[in-house]
Amino acid sequence: MNIQFDATRELDTVFGMTSEALARITGSRVPFEREWLRVDEVAGARLVVEVPIGRDLVLDVHSDNLSGHNRDFARRQFADDLAKSLVNIEAARWSLRRYAGAMRRVSAAVIDKAVREGFEYAFEKVTFKQARACHLAHPDWREAASHVIARVHFTGLGDQLRQVTHQLIIEEPEYVEDEIRAFDHEQLEHQRARDALRAQGADIAVDEITLRHLDRYGIDRLEALRSVAANGATRFEVTKRNGCSGKLSLRSDAGVVRCHIIDDPDFVWIDDVLALEGPSTPADPASLASRLVSDVCPDDIYSGLRLGSLRSRGRFPTFTIEQATHLVDLATGRIWERAA
Structure with missing residues (x-):
């Protein structure tokens, strides 16, 4: 003591x-x-x-x-x-x-x-x-x-x-x-x-799922992205779909802004992977690769997107998601999809 x-x-x-x-x-x-x-x-x-x-x-x-x-x-x-x-x-x-x-x-x-x-x-x-x-x-x-x-x-x-x-x-x-x-x-x-972003007229990039989360919670896209560009990371208090308060965290990783939130405890989005933490995870998670996310997760925020590669086979398997990356000109506010 x-x-x-x-x-x-x-x-x-x-x-x-x-x-x-x-x-x-x-x-x-x-x-x-x-x-x-x-x-x-x-x-x-x-x-x-x-x-x-x-x-x-x-x-x-x-x-x-x-x-x-x-x-x-x-x-x-x-x-x-x-x-x-x-x-x-x-x-x-x-x-x-x-x-x-x-x-x-x-x-x-x-x-x-x-x-x-x-x-x-x-x-x-x-x-x-x-x-x-x-x-x-x-x-x-x-x-x-x-x-x-x-x-x-x-x-x-x-x-x-x-x-x-x-x-x-x-x-x-x-x-x-x-x-x-x-x-x-x-x-x-x-x-x-950094030079690749500049060559395309962009200051920063952001993935599709981060933009969808910002829109879901009514957060101004440019305000959030400018905050990340200035500080490296930012966090917002949000009201989750179940009515409880939570935190939407954004950070820049090699110039790409990604987010993290636990909205549904069975399906947790962590930067660039979806963690399947619910009780109904299949015995062979690798078989889910290339399937529509909606076949596994009911959250419509992933509508139209497909599961990518299996990142981890641990207790809770994690998958990348095939999604677009968008470029951002912070001065003009322009946001456009980066060419594949």
Whole structure:
């Protein structure tokens, strides 16, 4: 059972304890500021100390969880470890700067080479992965510094054909090229998909079933598609056919907008497949391929469409559906069927 966590009081207490421990070790010759301390916004009861290493370079040192009945012991242990960590970081400061500089130079060179080859990457920065105080408190500052690992940030095209930042944890410069260039195949596919849309005068594509779902629930097509294009995904509260509320989720996958909804629990539409989850699934689901969806599913949203290939034979078989893909010009609002 967790005890209530008072963030401000915890920060003040740990700052005082750590300052006292530093004074015992070094006579307060190692810098330490109250402003460096913050509460981890994700973990909640975990503290983070943002230790400046150089210009635009910070090492985040974190505690373990400080909530619970052993809080006093955990707090004292963290303060002692943090004091030792700060001493080690001060000793390793120039080594850490050189390490970050080497990672930055190699990463930028790898990205520049890839750009010359036609890959639309952009180098952003090198930071450090968050480190635990207990690891940085090692008696040997060199061993402590080995726990500091670089994080390389660079941009590329994501699954939704939007610029995203990739963050890679890479220990040494010699590993940088292999780690970054592992994205090449995916990046090239995304560039080609985007260029194919542009060549046809489109910004994005959408499948037939997604358009039918938008129409069924009275959602403006262009409003929804523009939202997905801007944000990568969107969600709408809808009233399902049984009168209950539900969520229609849309997302872009390689430039094609698809949807997911559980309107009929026996027939669930998931992005690009229909899952047959009812009790009357045939023993040999593969025999359903090429049949009209209406032979299996009573929902008229699939009217006129046929089952495609069997995607999965698991507990609930899933099928693709033979459907049209439509192209969208978001500026003019034009939506037209893509030629086969």
